[in-house]
Amino acid sequence: MDNLKVYIITGISGSGKTTVVQAFEDASFYCIDNMPMELVPKVLELPFKDHPQVKGAAFVMDLRSKTFIKNFVSGISALEEMGITPTILFLEADTKTLVKRYSQTRRHHPLDSKNRLLDSIRSEQQTMQSIRQVAHHIIDTSNYNVHQLKSVILDMILDRKASVNLMKINILSFGYKYGIPLDADLVMDLRFLANPYFVPELKPLDGESEAVKSYVLANPETTRFLDKYYDLIDYLIPMYKKENKAYLTLALGCTGGRHRSVAIARAVFERLVQNGLNPSIMHRDIDRDNKEL
Secondary structure (H helix, E strand, O other): OOOOEEEEEEEOOOOOHHHHHHHHHHOOEEEEOOOOHHHHHHHOOOOHHHOOOOOEEEEEOOOOOOOHHHHHHHHHHHHHHOOOOOEEEEEEOOHHHHHHHHHHHOOOOOOOOOOOHHHHHHHHHHHOHHHHOOOOEEEEOOOOOHHHHHHHHHHHHOOHHHHHHOOEEEEEEEEHHHOOOOOOOEEEEOOOOOOHHHOOOOOOOOOOOHHHHHHHHOOHHHHHHHHHHHHHHHHHHHHHHHOOOOEEEEEEEEOOOOOHHHHHHHHHHHHHHHOOOOOEEEEOOOOHHHHOO
């Protein structure tokens, strides 16, 4: 149980607990929704150490469980006896926002028993006061959209570098003659660069060869382009991360996808690695011409 991070996510219905647990899942936490407090110690006896990719555990619990209030304090005590001090996140929102969210989702309130929605919300707010008082973090989600709330949670549970690396960045080279990739987010046309295809000794090689890379990257126009392109992606990647984009594909294309796009894609890949990111790289069409001969 050493160093196992355990979070209890609770709060008012409609305040965003589902969004929060999704953020924990993205951060490689083992998550269970609508978890009875009395079962948490049993779950934490599972061999989490055998799965180093699991960063911790997060449990969503609230008044959907009829024994939640009754068993909460004793459940926390049981965890502490196991050497675990869980971090309690309490989510809430103002009444007006909660009413609006229920209207939009058309969900029933868990305390709904022929009461008006407003009465059910107020009853839950009062009932949950004892839990709110012992929470480590109280998060008012009234003014957050889904992406903003996820960002708040990820910044809370991860360092900034790890949070950025949750977004999967793929560098993709391609040939325009074979079409623009369907999953491309940012497409850059490299057909303005000098083409190694027309250099006899370079034509049979590809952009991963040192000769082609030197030819492409030594071009002053390439240097100017890369300076501007690096400025662009250095600005955009954190912005995409802020919006919790899961995947970002930077597509770089030339005519056949064999020379210029491959060399530039490799240069961009190495730059992102140097910046502490963990991109992947794929050359979609690098051998396409040869295969079709």
